[in-house]
Amino acid sequence: MLDHPIAEIRKLRVEFQTKDGPVVGVEDVSFDVYPGETVCIVGESGSGKSVSSLSLMRLVEFGGGKIANGELLFDRRDGHETNLADLDQDLMKRIRGNEIGMIFQEPMTALNPVFTVGRQLTEGLRVHMNMNRAAAEARALELLRQVRIPEPERRLKQYPHELSGGMRQRVVIAMAMACEPRLLIADEPTTALDVTIQAEILALMDRLKRETGTAVMFITHDMAVVAQMADRVVVMYRGNKVEEGPVEQIFENPTHDYTKSLLAAVPKLGEMRDKPCPEPMRLLGVEGQNLKPVPGTQEVLLRVKGLTTRFPVKGGFLRRTVANVHAVEDVSFTINRGQTLSLVGESGCGKSTAGRSILRLVEPLAGEVDLDGLDIMKLDSSGLRRARLDMQMIFQDPFASLNPKMKLEEQVAEPMRNYGIASGSELQDRVANLFDRVHLPRSFMRRYPHEMSGGQRQRIAIARALALNPKLIVSDEAVSALDVSVQAQVLNLMMELQAELGLSYLFISHDMAVVERVSHYVGVMYLGRIVEMGPRARIFENPQHPYTQALMAAVPIADPHKRKSEKDLNFKPIPSPIHPTDHEPEPSRYDEVEPGHFILLTDSGY
């Protein structure tokens, strides 16, 4: 009976009791999951993806939710079909982790920080499979090998914080797979991860699915991942299923408007091939879009030379510096007026530090930073404050970079207040104009950050950065945390502003597709150095450095026909950037392979 679904969700409706009355999390959703199949559930943030999956586990109840309606039919291992929606929590306990496994979104917090990996892995085994300790440990080891964690024996005794994000996510996967569940629910298992690690995890899950025949319910909002993984796709929008179909059909023939707009918003790697300059994305349903390319000028605005930033590691008895984190090592580049230079690279390679060093939000150790003729490095603190009029920063996390207790209006007005640029009604007007600029209704001015969506918040951050009319904006992963559709809007906004105001961006990101979309120039960073740098087209079409090549290979492509297999990936873990104080790194030397296209000759550690 292979055609019989393992799980059938029928007319699911979930409500939450909140202080201001009931809130509907999922309104009406029905779909099936068949054995050995991967069903991807996509949709914007808040559309009810997680709630549906949690309902299947009957975990919504612990978050204050209630399954108000619907059936959750699950085909038990012993062949009985059970309606999980009205099953007793005691029985549920036996299904959870045993017959249905779940992988959660946040690898950083999904593990209990105070127990060892081994303990957390064996726990489920001992409960569900009645294994004794030794047997459970043996099985745990086997699981860790399965998910290809290096040195699995050692990992068992480590605590979660001692593992990198990718390794933690693998542990979570191993945990979910431990009892060989019939259904595996993966709730955005890679959203928080780097492309490279994401690629590995996706490949790993794919392999596991093939090997064990488990059905997978994969939740994501990343269409590229969907293209990579899915057999079938369910599109959700505001608590409802709006479309369902095989993956090819969804990508090639979307019927619902929402699906279409979603697909339109996804930047696809290679889309920009043959286009000389970045240009805004075409979004569905938005009238009168200005899609003109943004050429910029060739006039140099920012020149960075030999920038080096290290963080001391204190230790020993007298708390002296015993080693340094070489976060940024001899980095040089220039940015032209009205153009964008993107820095890409894995997490921890020093992108943010480089950006912050330019604004001297962290103090660089050495190097020259020249902004429009002004030597930033030589400024005293008041001079620096003045210099920051010309350079601003947008931070990665729109949730963290706004003060939760301040009204938006205030936050946007703050820079102008600080520099005494405007006051009174003039200030009001300016703030209102900035809101218009970033396409936010003026009625939002009196709101608080928590009353905004992520995209809206990021626009506030942009408005704040624009308030001082800067020449340069350092945008540190400004769109990474956003939904695709929102991301597209923010990107478009940034490009529009660039075209209008002649802004220059230092665009920091690890999303290659986005980078391809927005940049004039691209620098690839690895372990504190730029390993390859050049015009965007050259880097994407003709990557020379092995690391750049690996990076490109890892990027999932939003096209179900271009799936990658595990074999294509060969990542080495990044070596430690920590060196003893007496370590003298070599200077960076570059080879110009094409005009303006440089490759690092010095050993980068890759």
Place this chain on the structure above:
Amino acid sequence: MTDKDRLVPDEGLAPASTALPGAAGPLEELTQPPRSQWLDVWDQFKTHRGALIGGILFVAIVASVYLGPFVWDIDPTKINIRARNEGPSLAHPFGTDQLGRDMLARMMAGGQTSVSVGITAMLLALILGSFIGVVAGFFRRLDGPLMRLTDLFLALPLLPLLLVMMLLFREPLNAAFGLEQGIFILIVASIGITSWMPTARIVRGDVLALKEREFVLAARSIGTTNTRIITRHILPNVLSPIMVSATLGIATAIITESALSFLGLGFPPDFPTWGRLLFDATDYLQQYPERVFWPGMAISLTVLSVNYLGDGLRDALDPRIRGR
């Protein structure tokens, strides 16, 4: 619920950017005109049942203590030796004490002192604690010395300190503020400066964490000076632990004052405070239990109401919770 109407996909097809990340509820809020901050606080506060009761009770206590004497205008020091040790009656609803003084009047007079001591000592401890906590957390170099200072104060015994302060400052304070004011200032000061340490520690911890948050970095990048970072960004965000310390602080100060009375170091015996009244009445616990009841009740009620008030205020002051 009529979620249907709200869930209609909007034509703009830029869903999340105009709608909130929450599905149903907040959509409606979009159409509402924005409101002033304090109205929001009040709204949230109103929904917190405990807080509302606590708040009303606290206001009632404070009002009766300060305004009561205008209605019940018997002098609390008026001795009526013939009406000694009377039980509750119409003339003396709370009875009288061993000198025939009206207990109700004394309760109100005592409440004035106790409540003022509680509030002012709390404010003092709070200001000191928050200041030291913020400075220690914000300026790395001052962290060590300030935390050692905190240790020092933790180790200081309240009682000798009080005696020293009595000696050094009583005369000048009496000269400047009069006898009762002088002692009041002394007691408030001594309770205040021996109870700011926990606040300082908590605030410091929170500031240390906040300092690493990106919005502080963001503030710096838009040219905000240190002082403004502290006042605009740090302080509002450590408000809720401070509020909790504040409400606990009032309670501790009232209780500390009564303990000082017990040890003979507080207000002089002819100066009624709730703690003093309670202490004096414990000797008569068996004969006149009601005399213990009133001050005991007053202290407990105040502490309770202030605590619930604090709970509610903390929630109400946090816009994140307020939105839910």
Place this chain on the structure above:
Amino acid sequence: MLTFTIRRLILAVPTLIFISLVIFLLLELAPGDPMAQVPLTVPPEVKEKMREALGLGEPMHIRFWKWIVQFFWIEPQVLIDHYLGTSFSQGDLRVISWQTRSPVMDIVVQRMPQTLWVVGTAYVVAIVIALPIGIYSAYRQYSWFDQMGTFVSMVGFSVPPFFSGVLVIVIFSVQLGWFPSIYDTTLVVDSWDSFVKQLQQMIMPVMVLALQITAQLSRFMRASMLDNLNQDYVRTARAKGMSEYVVVMVHVLRNSMIPVVTVIALGIPAIFGGAIITEQVFKVNGIGQLLIGAIQANDLPMVQTLTFIFAVLIVLFNLIADVLYGILDPRIRYD
């Protein structure tokens, strides 16, 4: 961790010396006179003689230096002598109390047992009661149990012990006659009967003290549990099919205990410091009573020594709390 501990320990030395100086100066500045309790019938000239016999004539810095030497050099020797039977301290003048004219440390040692018995037990009892209450009220937040717990602990917090103490005495000693109202410090527990007696005399002070401590601890525990109950790893544990008991009592509890354990550790110096008012009310005559008695009698060496010991304990337990934090929470590493 070890270097961290050692570094903090070494840093503690100047801190402590500074603290002792501050305490000394405070006490010197404090008004009052060790002869205040001598009756008026003793004429002033005689009082002056007695004062001189106490060494009050010497200048301040000499007396401070003497105290430092006695406390840090001679007293440890006495301790060594006591345990090893050596005689390093022979003939050296120890810190002498003005009231009793006997070595301060001897009295402190004498007072320790009852303080530890009563205050210590109260602390243990409070922990044993407070933790489950805190856990359950957090687990069932806003249930009637939680509301009651909040209410009772607030009331417990707001009743001064000089009142609750007398109240229980009147109820249990005077009315019911179950327990003695006066603590017998001479009782030696060597048989079942004496143990029962000891229990009887401990019940009331322990009750009064534990009420206060429970009130505060359960609040802490509740808050800490609430913080952790909403964490992602809790959901993970549930998704693994763990029972609610395991989820709450193993996963959540272990994490919630981290801050609570340090709070508990920081409260321990208070055990040694005694509970001044409760000891007074029940005549337990422990360290707290010793301190207040010494303050009232202006027995400076005693007050100085006691407060300093207290300071040492506070500094020490601060350190222990930090170390404990590091041990309990694998994420924290001091180096």
Place this chain on the structure above:
Amino acid sequence: ERGSDGQVSIIYWQAPSILNPFLSGGTKESESSSLVIEPLARYDQDGNLVPWLVEEIPTVENGGVSEDLTSIAWKITPGLVWSDGTPFTSADVKFTADYCMHPEGGCAQLTKFEGVTSVETPDEQTVKVTFEKPTPFPYGPFVGAESPIIQAAQFADCLGARAPECTEQNFNPIGTGPFVVDEFKPNDVITMSANPNYRDPDKPAFAKVLFKGGGDATAAGRAVMETGEFDYAWNLQLAPDVIAQMQEGGKGTPVAGFGPLVERIMLNQTDASPDLPEGERSTAKHPHPFLKDPAVYKALSMAIDRPLLVEIGYGQAGKVTCNWVPAPAAVNSDTFTCDTQDIEGAKAMLEEAGYTDTNGDGIRETPDGEPMKLVYQTSTNAVRQDFQALIKEWWREIGVDSELRNINASVFFGGDPGSPDTFQKFYADVEMYANTFNGTDPQSYLGNGLCDKAPRPETQWQGENISRFCNEEFDALHAELTKTAGAEARAEIAKRLNDIMVENGGMIPLVHRGRLSAHANTLGGVILNVWDSELWNAADWYRKEGS
């Protein structure tokens, strides 16, 4: 029979810190140690001298006191032994004197040995004390609980500066009393057991004593009268209705006794105005603007309702008195009566003397136009504050305003010359406290009214004449007293001295305070003695049968 009645439990709400009364001077120390160490003679409950370790009280009549009143010879009862079995000899007595009179010892009982030039031991049983001048009342040394005999052998190494180092001796003195110390926990508890070598083979009846210290008077009273945990509670300074309530517990009985303790208001004869320069404030340089006027101080006294004060503050343990020295009975003057309040009379008296309320604010002004405002200070103590409140009220009624102040007792009585708040500095117009004297002879106590005993800057503010009273007649009469022998004649002079002081406004006596103690109903043989240790006859205490 010795040791047949088990244990007696005594509770003192002030805990003894040492068992050597020579090093402390506190009542709690001398009373607790009186169970162990004894003087040669004691006072009985009526204040009469009774021989204790001697055969008889030496007098001029029996030849024990020399005719010129300069020496006294005590004859020790033969066969007395210390609790360790060694004989008690005159050498021990002499040693005791040497111990206390050592200049570096800081002996608290030095006054007992005032004027002693030598102590000789002609033989093992005889002690001869010689005074530097005729001493009509030679019963200072070795008499009463404050002056017991310590064993020479035990304390030999503890003379002078070494005295405080002798912890073992100070905590566990060897004595001749009915009990020996088993364990002494300072400021907490003493356990004792019967002295096996006590001179009366049948005594004490109790085998053990538990002497508990600490807490408060309420708890002590409760433990004896309500819960019955203790047999004897000392000095229950409690409100009368509290005592009455406790008595209903039915387990114990309060007993009261009266010594010379008087609660009084001292009237400052000098001006304490803060406007005066430091060093002249409260000194004879500036007499008080109006308090020296008889009309004023008499009116102040008349306005006071003493019986009410007694009722409220002391009950059984207080009596109305108009005298400075109301006891022993022989020296209690009956010149004055003051047991009725007379507000109207007081008003009239002030009116007549020219103190009228000229500006209608209810406060009278002196003829110079100064308002009659008094600063009224006392130590912090609930009863005293009640008194202050009442008296303030009464004085207000006669048109005298007062500002109340109270000062922590340890500062008030602390005698620190640097502090402005000591009772000796008297930076106030009137102050209230209680004072008394030891023994039955008031001579040196009456000396507190002598001009030159006034505290002043030159004496570092030391001196017992707190009110700075100065009266030539008084000084002359006191000189006569020091030379007069014979109990009756001495009593006569003492009464006159008392009258001069009160008549001339040195003080307003308020309450003759007694001591109220309580004993369990099952404890027999208790005779309350306020002239000596309350535990003076503990050897005779016994457990009553069947009650």
